[in-house]
Amino acid sequence: GENVEQHPSTLSVQEGDSAVIKCTYSDSASNYFPWYKQELGKRPQLIIDIRSNVGEKKDQRIAVTLNKTAKHFSLHITETQPEDSAVYFCAASRGKIIFGKGTRLHILP
Amino acid sequence: NAGVTQTPKFQVLKTGQSMTLQCAQDMNHNSMYWYRQDPGMGLRLIYYSASEGTTDKGEVPNGYNVSRLNKREFSLRLESAAPSQTSVYFCASREWNSPLHFGNGTRLTVT
Numbered sequence: 175g176e177n178v179e180q181h182p183s184t185l186s187v188q189e190g191d192s193a194v195i196k197c198t199y200s201d202s203a204s205n206y207f208p209w210y211k212q213e214l215g216k217r218p219q220l221i222i223d224i225r226s227n228v229g230e231k232k233d234q235r236i237a238v239t240l241n242k243t244a245k246h247f248s249l250h251i252t253e254t255q256p257e258d259s260a261v262y263f264c265a266a267s268r269g270k271i272i273f274g275k276g277t278r279l280h281i282l283p
Numbered sequence: 284n285a286g287v288t289q290t291p292k293f294q295v296l297k298t299g300q301s302m303t304l305q306c307a308q309d310m311n312h313n314s315m316y317w318y319r320q321d322p323g324m325g326l327r328l329i330y331y332s333a334s335e336g337t338t339d340k341g342e343v344p345n346g347y348n349v350s351r352l353n354k355r356e357f358s359l360r361l362e363s364a365a366p367s368q369t370s371v372y373f374c375a376s377r378e379w380n381s382p383l384h385f386g387n388g389t390r391l392t393v394t
Contacts, residue, residue: 175342180325206380217373217385218326225380263325269333270341271316271383275325 176201178266180274187254188282195277197264198246204266207240207247212261212276221262222249254281285309289374289386296364296393304359304389306374312384314377315357317341317349319370320388326373332357364393 177200187193199207205226210218224231224238224247231238235254240247251258259281264274290305308315317329318341328341330349338349346368348360357376361368369392375383 183323208382210383217387218383219385220382223382265326267380270328270331270339271377272328272342273318273326275323 176204176266176268176270176272178264178272178274180264180277182277183275184278184280186280186282189254189256191254193249193251193254193258193279195249195262195264195279196246197248197266197274198244199266199272200245201266201268202242202245204268206267206271207238208265208267208271209238209249210263210265210273212263214260218263251279256281256283287374287376287384287386289372289389291389292387294389294391296361296391298365298393300364301360301362302364303361304372304374304391305356306358306386307356308374308376308384309355310376310384311354312376312378313354314379315351316375316377316383317347317357317359318373318375319343319368320373321370329359329372364391366393369393 180197208223212218237250287308313334316331318326332338332351335354372389374386377383
């Protein structure tokens with residue numbers, strides 16, 4: 175079945191710098207790749223997603239890139255702000271959705 | 284519009300007790316999912332239902348059963364709870380190739 179690896183597990187960046195989180199997946203048939211943000215004690219919330227027919231998608235300070243050949247995709251957050259501090263999860267899907275183990279992002283003042 | 288509603292919010296069980304976690308969605312989604320979340324382990328899929336009348340195992344199905352009662356409702360049952368099932372449980376729903384919508388979670392402790 176699908177396996178999703180996510181790195182790093184923890185990431186600290188200075189406020190205003192960029193953050194990059196990387197994921198790889200194993201099932202070449204996966205065709206939908208969402209990213210979720212989870213704040214402490216709350217449910218995961220979608221921040222951006224990409225489908226397999228697209229290589230890149232951007233929404234304000236957030237962008238996701240997908241390399242189907244290499245089976246990896248990445249989340250890029252630019253101009254980081256304190257409210258970006260949270261746990262971020264990538265996922266891959268071709269029906270059921272399998273998540274990576276998460277990245278705890280700390281934005282340092 | 285409530286989205287995905289889970290009950291209860293909190294539950295404490297003794298080892299060997301049984302219980303059912305309830306989930307209902309009002310978005311007319313075909314697919315529903317149950318995940319568990321443990322520290323450092325991310326969200327692990329227990330069971331999912333691609334459409335009414337079907338259910339499939341996920342990554343960690345042992346010790347659980349599910350029922351897709353109708354299009355709106357998808358319940359998760361623990362027949363004989365174990366301490367290893369202490370976790371936060373999330374129900375979610377979606378349409379095909381669209382985002383998951385999560386409920387607020389059930390925090391379960393098994394002593």
